[in-house]
Amino acid sequence: MINEKDIGLVESIFSFWDKLTPQQASLILGNSINANYKRGENIHRGDNDCVGVLLIKSGELRTYILSEDGRDITLYRLGAGDVCILSGASCILKNITFDVHIDAEKDSELISINSAVFQQLCNENIYAENFSYKSTIDRFSDVMWAIQQILFLSFDKRLTIFLLDEISRTGSNTIIMTHEQIAKYIGSAREVVSRMLKYFEREGLVKLTRGKIEVIDAVLLKEII
Amino acid sequence: MINEKDIGLVESIFSFWDKLTPQQASLILGNSINANYKRGENIHRGDNDCVGVLLIKSGELRTYILSEDGRDITLYRLGAGDVCILSGASCILKNITFDVHIDAEKDSELISINSAVFQQLCNENIYAENFSYKSTIDRFSDVMWAIQQILFLSFDKRLTIFLLDEISRTGSNTIIMTHEQIAKYIGSAREVVSRMLKYFEREGLVKLTRGKIEVIDAVLLKEII
Structure with missing residues (x-):
């Protein structure tokens, strides 16, 4: 379980919070845990491990793609107050068919929400689903920017x-x-x-x-x- | 205005159709027009021209990005029955901050829906908004595939x-x-x-x-x- 201050953060980041039933809200909070990573640690390996939806309390996460021969391309970075949905996106959103890698770039304090529970919420509640899509599309814009830098x-x-x-x-x-x-x-x-x-x-x-x-x-x- | 058969196509492609009020449905149909393009014709130039949301009756559209020196990278292709939302996306969805180019790769028959009207619908109706996000994320997956081909x-x-x-x-x-x-x-x-x-x-x-x-x-x- 997470503490009162963390609950406040979840409620403020999830702009759909007031559209949840009391049951849905407590399901999410009951499946939220603290997860801390050291600088340089890998958080998500890109092989559908469904680490969950991550809310960043402090620190920095770097999302990248990796070639077979180990070349890596940074797609975007997230910081305090951001939500990292692609960590579990291929588990949560059926139409995400790609996967990314995520590392902690600084010591990072996160709140991690179980991806199966979050997926269930998205299936039940269109506002939560909408929020997930919106966050993903924000990252789509970041990725397009990064690609244009790299290619052009x-x-x-x-x-x-x-x-x-x-x-x-x-x-x-x-x-x-x-x-x-x-x-x-x-x-x-x-x-x-x-x-x-x-x-x-x-x-x-x-x-x-x-x-x-x-x-x-x-x-x-x-x-x- | 579009004919009965085209109306049927709009209703079948827009999976949110039964969530619209009669007013919203007739607003969309009243702002849908036929638009035909010859093979090789440019449909959208990437400079926020808001051509509208395009439903493809027949033909093929190619979406690409273009560098200043004219190099182009194909992101994905769409065919009959597909909906092309990125044509007007930067006008419709506030969080799309990039833009793409779209050409007809074959002679193509399209239904074009005014992007201002579609945007208004997305603001009013969460199911329409959700559909737009979902279509955009399908393309995000296509784009990630294309990038990995190109880069790696x-x-x-x-x-x-x-x-x-x-x-x-x-x-x-x-x-x-x-x-x-x-x-x-x-x-x-x-x-x-x-x-x-x-x-x-x-x-x-x-x-x-x-x-x-x-x-x-x-x-x-x-x-x-």
């Missing part, structure tokens, strides 16, 4: 967008990541990332030290986009 | 899948397309397609003549996948 943007633009996103997300001009990790995130190869970063360094845009990239001139960097 | 499959597999899909779709072993067109469809370059097709020809899988590809050994070709 020239590589210097992709790398620049990644660097700028990182510094705006962390509030620091220094990005503590290896070139290998960056390559993984933007769907490229380490060599390609290193070559472009060295080019950026020569242009006075960034300063490279082992495992770190310092953005020196964000204004000039923005002009690449 | 090695090129010989992608080309093979394309050739096999074409012969199963048309029922003929001869594909009447240029290498340029095939490259466009599978998100590649003409040179790459030509090189791989010549390799397939040397392997006795296909026979190439100007503007045509004849699949000679579909069984052997399937082994590539």
Whole structure:
């Protein structure tokens, strides 16, 4: 069971809450548990394991797809107050025929709702079903954005967008990541990332030290986009 | 206005029809028109032109995204009896923030429903809204499939899948397309397609003549996948 504060969060995130019968509301709360993950831990493996619907109390989740040879493409990230429906979507929504992988990118505190119970709710209550669809379509828009970045943007633009996103997300001009990790995130190869970063360094845009990239001139960097 | 037979089609495709008030039903029918497109004609340009929700009576529509430099990636195809909601989706569903291009791939007969009217219906009637979401999510699954083909499959597999899909779709072993067109469809370059097709020809899988590809050994070709 989850505590009073968590119950408040469930009620505020699930905008359909006032459309539930008392039985439905207590069924959901009775099947909600706390689930905490360490940074880097895998939450959902993409093989229909139905981890449930996840509400994010704190932390960050990264959703990605993975090729057979281990290449991964980030689709989107979710943070505090977001609901992660694709974790159990292929179990809950019959017309979701694909699956994704989800990792904790930071230490994350989640509320996990049993996916069989949530599916039953969606079958019974059109407002809950509607909410699930709506959340999924929000992610569809995210995915389309990510794809267009990957397929269409020239590589210097992709790398620049990644660097700028990182510094705006962390509030620091220094990005503590290896070139290998960056390559993984933007769907490229380490060599390609290193070559472009060295080019950026020569242009006075960034300063490279082992495992770190310092953005020196964000204004000039923005002009690449 | 559309004729009796077309009204029957609207009622059968829109599974929420019995949840409409008589006013809502006649609003939809009063704002439905016939729209015919020739093979190759562009239907929706991706710049929020809100062509409306399209029901396909006959023909085929291809949905794709387009890069600034003209590269195009096929996301999915729709045929008779399908509903094309993404044509007006960014007008109808507030949380769709991307846009796609749609062409008629064959001469196509459509019923087009005004998107402002359809949006109003979705605002008023949760069953219609639900139907729109559900149709959109079906396409989300299609798009995820297409992306994984493009990003992850090695090129010989992608080309093979394309050739096999074409012969199963048309029922003929001869594909009447240029290498340029095939490259466009599978998100590649003409040179790459030509090189791989010549390799397939040397392997006795296909026979190439100007503007045509004849699949000679579909069984052997399937082994590539």
